[in-house]
Amino acid sequence: MEQQETLSAQNGLWLVPTPIGNLGDITLRALEVLRTTDVILAEDTRTTSKLLRHYDIDTPMRSLHMHNEHKAVPKIVSELASGGTMSLVSDAGSPSVSDPGFLLVRACVEAEIPVHALPGATALIPALTLSGLPSDRFVFEGFLPPKKGRQKRLLTLAAEQRTMVLYESPHRIIKTLEQLAEHLGEDRSATVSRELTKKFEETIRGTLHELVHHFTQTPPKGEFVIVIAGGS
Numbered sequence: 001m002e003q004q005e006t007l008s009a010q011n012g013l014w015l016v017p018t019p020i021g022n023l024g025d026i027t028l029r030a031l032e033v034l035r036t037t038d039v040i041l042a043e044d045t046r047t048t049s050k051l052l053r054h055y056d057i058d059t060p061m062r063s064l065h066m067h068n069e070h071k072a073v074p075k076i077v078s079e080l081a082s083g084g085t086m087s088l089v090s091d092a093g094s095p096s097v098s099d100p101g102f103l104l105v106r107a108c109v110e111a112e113i114p115v116h117a118l119p120g121a122t123a124l125i126p127a128l129t130l131s132g133l134p135s136d137r138f139v140f141e142g143f144l145p146p147k148k149g150r151q152k153r154l155l156t157l158a159a160e161q162r163t164m165v166l167y168e169s170p171h172r173i174i175k176t177l178e179q180l181a182e183h184l185g186e187d188r189s190a191t192v193s194r195e196l197t198k199k200f201e202e203t204i205r206g207t208l209h210e211l212v213h214h215f216t217q218t219p220p221k222g223e224f225v226i227v228i229a230g231g232s
Contacts, residue, residue, distance in 0.1 A: 014117075017119070154180070
């Protein structure tokens, strides 16, 4: 296998996936990048600092999140254009996948600044493979719109023939499962995975109706990934 050239010689933006729960789920290359770039752009510096302390990394951090991304991107691009090297991380998983990062990556591409993406942790793939549903063709929907456009998205999913993967929060999981059952049918097969890679990880399998019943009886805790069979 060809060895990666010295990272310090490569300027630009590095997209670095971080563990979704278990701190051991980070690659050696990701740790090397976090140690050698000039700055780490973090969604929440408090969350990222726990990871950096665990691996004894002292690279300076700056915040980049959904509330400051529009304002911060031009300055970051200017610094990168001058030869800087930065890592971008989210609180958990791969940057720009249902997390901040898209605006910065697009701006870097437009400015012809090198962008490097590392492989690594993301919640959707483990949940998909755990589901036992067809994984050769699937569609990732992220979070459904909370209000505007939600009904239209649900109608679109009702016609989808591929396996579907959604993210959801604990306070909306029951409502989302109920709406999915209404639009896709109560007997549609699905799974819900929660707390992936953590101590209390579990995957619940059944019909949408059965999943609604389960979480009505069992208070939902943690972050959720819903995997739903496609329509026939």
